[in-house]
Amino acid sequence: AQSVTQLGSHVSVSEGALVLLRCNYSSSVPPYLFWYVQYPNQGLQLLLKYTTGATLVKGINGFEAEFKKGETSFHLTKPSAHMSDAAEYFCAVRPYTGANSKLTFGKGITLSVRP
Amino acid sequence: NAGVTQTPKFQVLKTGQSMTLQCAQDMNHEYMSWYRQDPGMGLRLIHYSVGAGITDQGEVPNGYNVSRSTTEDFPLRLLSAAPSQTSVYFCASSYSRDAADTQYFGPGTRLTVL
Numbered sequence: 001a002q003s004v005t006q007l008g009s010h011v012s013v014s015e016g017a018l019v020l021l022r023c024n025y026s027s028s029v030p031p032y033l034f035w036y037v038q039y040p041n042q043g044l045q046l047l048l049k050y051t052t053g054a055t056l057v058k059g060i061n062g063f064e065a066e067f068k069k070g071e072t073s074f075h076l077t078k079p080s081a082h083m084s085d086a087a088e089y090f091c092a093v094r095p096y097t098g099a100n101s102k103l104t105f106g107k108g109i110t111l112s113v114r115p
Numbered sequence: 116n117a118g119v120t121q122t123p124k125f126q127v128l129k130t131g132q133s134m135t136l137q138c139a140q141d142m143n144h145e146y147m148s149w150y151r152q153d154p155g156m157g158l159r160l161i162h163y164s165v166g167a168g169i170t171d172q173g174e175v176p177n178g179y180n181v182s183r184s185t186t187e188d189f190p191l192r193l194l195s196a197a198p199s200q201t202s203v204y205f206c207a208s209s210y211s212r213d214a215a216d217t218q219y220f221g222p223g224t225r226l227t228v229l
Contacts, residue, residue, distance in 0.1 A: 009155065032214050043119075043205055043220035044158075051215040090157060094214045101214045102173065103148075105157040 002027035002093050004106035012112040019063075019078040021109050023091030026072060031093040033074040034103070035065055038088045047089075050074065051096075061085070086113045117141050119221035121206050127227045128196040136191040136224050138206030146209045146216070147189040148173070149181065151202040152223075158205065164189055165212045196228045 005024045013019055025031065032051045036044040048059025055067040061084075065076045074091060091106040122137045140147065148163035160173030164183040178200060180192040189208075193200060204224045209216040 004157075036220075043222045044207075045220070046217050049215070049217065096214050101212075102160055102163070103218060105150075105159075107155055107157040 002031060002095060002104050004091050004093055004104055006091055006106035006109050008109060009107070010110045010112065012114060013081045014114045015083055016080050019081045019085065019111065021076040021089050021111065023074045023076065023106060024072055025074065025093045027093055027095060029095045029097060032096050033067060034092040034094070035059065035063070035076050036090045036092060038090065044090065081113050083113050083115065086111055119206055119208055119219050121221035121224050123224060124222065125225050127229065129229050130196060130198060132196050134193050134196065136204055138189045138191065138221060139187050140208040141187065142208065143186060144208035144210055146212045147183065148207050148218070149189070149191045150205045150207065151175065152205060153202050161191065198228045200226065201228045202226060
């Protein structure tokens, strides 16, 4: 079984400030890791994912995340927030193998960006 | 490509009514799934399909039925709507059942059950 913890439900940053959205997970088998973004009244869009290879993953819109196996974390960062980054962000995990491998989402974090 | 499409966008039902939420994809994706999104709970998997004619239950299947007669379509049926089924429903698809595949999401259906 797997689970995802996203601490806090809301993060507010100033435009130009660092964005840090935390994600910790637990999984009985090594997982693949994903970050999705949801803009108001839209579906989810993939930001980035870690499957294999380099543990620092770069995604769209300047976001990146680092897979830290020992810490079971996959925190999302962006050096400088933009107003257009205001959205809800979901971390998700999926066991890399198994007949019943399914995507499990965290509860989501709403990011607000202040002018 | 239209990607993943869902109809209707909004729906209001009375308790006990039935309805079908439509989902279609034009990417020849093998894997399709339905999620519901509730405030503070993220997305939870309702049902999924690994190919035409094959479906299976997810985390919260009760009160919902699915079928997959074609690769393109994956409708979700509410048999007898209840207020607890008020939610936003998302359909998603991916190229295969491979865990590394990206899931592409539709725009969602916002359902209210009175």
